[in-house]
Amino acid sequence: MKFDACKLSDEVKSESFLLLTLLYVFPVSPYACSGAAQTISVQGQNLVTNNVSVVEGETAIISCRVKNNDDSVIQLLNPNRQTIYFRDVRPLKDSRFQLVNFSDNELLVSLSNVSLSDEGRYVCQLYTDPPQEAYADITVLVPPGNPILESREEIVSEGNETEITCTAMGSKPASTIKWMKGDQPLQGEATVEELYDRMFTVTSRLRLTVSKEDDGVAVICIIDHPAVKDFQAQKYLEVQYKPEVQIVVEFPEGLTREGENLELTCRAKGKPQPHQINWLKVDDDFPSHAVITGSDLFIENLNKSFNGTYRCVASNLVGEAYDDYILYVYDSRADGAPQKIDHAVIGGIVAVVVFAMLCLLIVLGRYFARHKGTYFTHEAKGADDAADADTAIINAEGGHNNSDDKKEYYI
Numbered sequence: 001m002k003f004d005a006c007k008l009s010d011e012v013k014s015e016s017f018l019l020l021t022l023l024y025v026f027p028v029s030p031y032a033c034s035g036a037a038q039t040i041s042v043q044g045q046n047l048v049t050n051n052v053s054v055v056e057g058e059t060a061i062i063s064c065r066v067k068n069n070d071d072s073v074i075q076l077l078n079p080n081r082q083t084i085y086f087r088d089v090r091p092l093k094d095s096r097f098q099l100v101n102f103s104d105n106e107l108l109v110s111l112s113n114v115s116l117s118d119e120g121r122y123v124c125q126l127y128t129d130p131p132q133e134a135y136a137d138i139t140v141l142v143p144p145g146n147p148i149l150e151s152r153e154e155i156v157s158e159g160n161e162t163e164i165t166c167t168a169m170g171s172k173p174a175s176t177i178k179w180m181k182g183d184q185p186l187q188g189e190a191t192v193e194e195l196y197d198r199m200f201t202v203t204s205r206l207r208l209t210v211s212k213e214d215d216g217v218a219v220i221c222i223i224d225h226p227a228v229k230d231f232q233a234q235k236y237l238e239v240q241y242k243p244e245v246q247i248v249v250e251f252p253e254g255l256t257r258e259g260e261n262l263e264l265t266c267r268a269k270g271k272p273q274p275h276q277i278n279w280l281k282v283d284d285d286f287p288s289h290a291v292i293t294g295s296d297l298f299i300e301n302l303n304k305s306f307n308g309t310y311r312c313v314a315s316n317l318v319g320e321a322y323d324d325y326i327l328y329v330y331d332s333r334a335d336g337a338p339q340k341i342d343h344a345v346i347g348g349i350v351a352v353v354v355f356a357m358l359c360l361l362i363v364l365g366r367y368f369a370r371h372k373g374t375y376f377t378h379e380a381k382g383a384d385d386a387a388d389a390d391t392a393i394i395n396a397e398g399g400h401n402n403s404d405d406k407k408e409y410y411i
Helices: 005-010 016-025 343-370 389-398
Strands: 046-048 052-055 060-067 073-077 083-086 097-103 106-111 120-127 132-141 148-151 161-171 176-181 184-186 189-194 200-209 218-225 228-236 239-251 262-271 276-281 291-293 296-299 308-315 320-327
Touching (some): 083 097, 262 276, 262 320
Antiparallel strands (some): 073 120, 176 184, 176 218
């Protein structure tokens, strides 16, 4: 007997159960009747599905939806084109596939405990004339293992470079690795190694030069992958640095006067802690009766011969550092610090005085230039011939119009 699968497909509305049985026994490609593979839109009907990304081991939901269905049969095929569901019946003997919902307009199927072998293109098929198909690609995501954080050295000295590596193993797709030092983003160098089944291992190397401020700061490796969130590992930097030194005056609180005592303390902090602290006097001998106890310096009965620079030197495995204290011993009668001449103030005062004098000269010059006077002297001609002084004056007044004008200026 000849089996006409195409004829059966046209009678599917009335013989759905028989058709299901025959399709399961004799799998038929829809293109045996419709020709070359293609997706065809039928007037009034629209077959819709969605791509799915799912983490390995979790559940994927595959949906086949029909708009304006005219009672055509919906079925779901796996990547090997085996029928998973024909309407609401599951011919495939894989219990991980379960029916979530079935109606004339929707076929909703769940796939639990997804593995890499489930990845591929699933087919939603609508038995119309010609048939319609829509494709749902299932992408299986494999999260990376716990990040592995390693450093080239556990302890690093300030000013030196260190290298830290972070590895994200066995992920799909490849992970992206980011770095942070505290709240500061850093840039690493990544290498990607492809394994089997499109699995990847990513390693990122971070090189940085450290300072003493980096001691105790967290370096964070952040894994960016669509299958995981907030996936990270961190390491706290341990940085060694040379001492920081400070001299503190314990006594006296004010001026250092003759006959009084002086007590200084040298405070030094480093990593590791300074193993040695020394006192010395720069360019001079240390006072013979000065007493050094650990980090403290004590000098009694001060006099002016003790003046000078006293230095505290602290050292550890990384290096050494120092701080200076300048001692100036005042007279025992000194009530305060000696007056210091402020040359800037004096210069300012002199400049103001000179400027005022120049202004005064300019004003006076302009005043006298505007008020210059003109007057005449009248010398009587023939005064020598006058008999007396009265006659000479009379002759001078009478000869005013005939006298020569003489101008005199007062400056």
